[in-house]
Amino acid sequence: MFKTRVCSLLNIDYPIMQGGMAWVADGILAAAVSNAGGLGIIGAGHAPPEVVEKEIEKAMSLTKRSFGVNIMLLSPFADEIVNLVVEYKVKVVTTGAGSPGKYMDKLKTVARVIPVVASVALAKRMQQIGADAVVAEGLESGGHIGEISTMALVPQVADAVDIPVIAAGGIADGRGFLAALALGAEGVQMGTRFILSEECTVHPNYKQALLKAKDRDTVVTGLSTGHPTRVVKNRLAREFALKEKQGVSAEELEELGSGKLYAAAREGDVVGGSVMAGQICGLIKDIKPVGKVIKDIIEEARMISQSLNNLAG
Ligand code: TUI
Numbered sequence: 001m002f003k004t005r006v007c008s009l010l011n012i013d014y015p016i017m018q019g020g021m022a023w024v025a026d027g028i029l030a031a032a033v034s035n036a037g038g039l040g041i042i043g044a045g046h047a048p049p050e051v052v053e054k055e056i057e058k059a060m061s062l063t064k065r066s067f068g069v070n071i072m073l074l075s076p077f078a079d080e081i082v083n084l085v086v087e088y089k090v091k092v093v094t095t096g097a098g099s100p101g102k103y104m105d106k107l108k109t110v111a112r113v114i115p116v117v118a119s120v121a122l123a124k125r126m127q128q129i130g131a132d133a134v135v136a137e138g139l140e141s142g143g144h145i146g147e148i149s150t151m152a153l154v155p156q157v158a159d160a161v162d163i164p165v166i167a168a169g170g171i172a173d174g175r176g177f178l179a180a181l182a183l184g185a186e187g188v189q190m191g192t193r194f195i196l197s198e199e200c201t202v203h204p205n206y207k208q209a210l211l212k213a214k215d216r217d218t219v220v221t222g223l224s225t226g227h228p229t230r231v232v233k234n235r236l237a238r239e240f241a242l243k244e245k246q247g248v249s250a251e252e253l254e255e256l257g258s259g260k261l262y263a264a265a266r267e268g269d270v271v272g273g274s275v276m277a278g279q280i281c282g283l284i285k286d287i288k289p290v291g292k293v294i295k296d297i298i299e300e301a302r303m304i305s306q307s308l309n310n311l312a313g
Pocket of ligand 1: 022045046072095096097098099116117118122137142143144145146227229257261276
């Protein structure tokens, strides 16, 4: 059940991908998701190539199944990460925060390439230059986001392209999974749900901050710098909002944000650090093994689809 083109394209059992979250999604988490039948993804973020290389090697030692690497296109190391995934013949590459156009031909020599898009225009452009699928990511997502909600973006992207569409943003259970399929997606990508898994090595303070967060506890900072970023409200988010209101320069704001995701995710500073998370964090009340996250979603979606079928007569 729920076998879509995404399953055959990526050689996975369930059309569920784990978001490639910078400083959060390492080789251990990626391997766990792939071993559970989904697609695990290492988040390269702004990390230097030596760090990403270690995570790729770790994932390779922990799983025989395909996994991916997310290349954050704003990273100063993006060129080197591209070379790394080609060298290691990583099977799947997702990209974020830009267009991977200049890397497409090179990446396609080894990997399935799946750009994350936040608009119909970019989705069409990605199909044209040979993307294997796209992740349509709504503004409910954590981290760097676009301007359109998942509910509005996914069906518009699904109508605009023939390649498979994977929905992201605001999905954490079987209801969200099934809703995404109803909107025309052939799979989902989840970030926040996988942060709250046993295998995620993010600092325990980060997990606790997400468990505590309710529906209105995330906020978007960085709108004035052109890098809107969804984070859990804390001292840093308030400081950011105040500086943006005061019209502080983009450079100063970038400086304020620099290194703050690392501080929260690896050092546990959830007060002065950047706790990126999606709006769905309010729904998630437990930390469970990755395998159970996936199993529960598929089982819940199966049950809902049966009751909807009865309802439809
Ligand atoms: O990339 C993400 N999410 C991220 S990256 C990240 S690391 C970071 N660290 C510090 C500050 C900011 C970010 C944290 N979260 N998601 C994929 C995504 N891509 N969302 C939105 C986009 C996007 C936006 C505009 C993609 C392309 C685009 O326009 C490109 C074009 O050429 O049209």
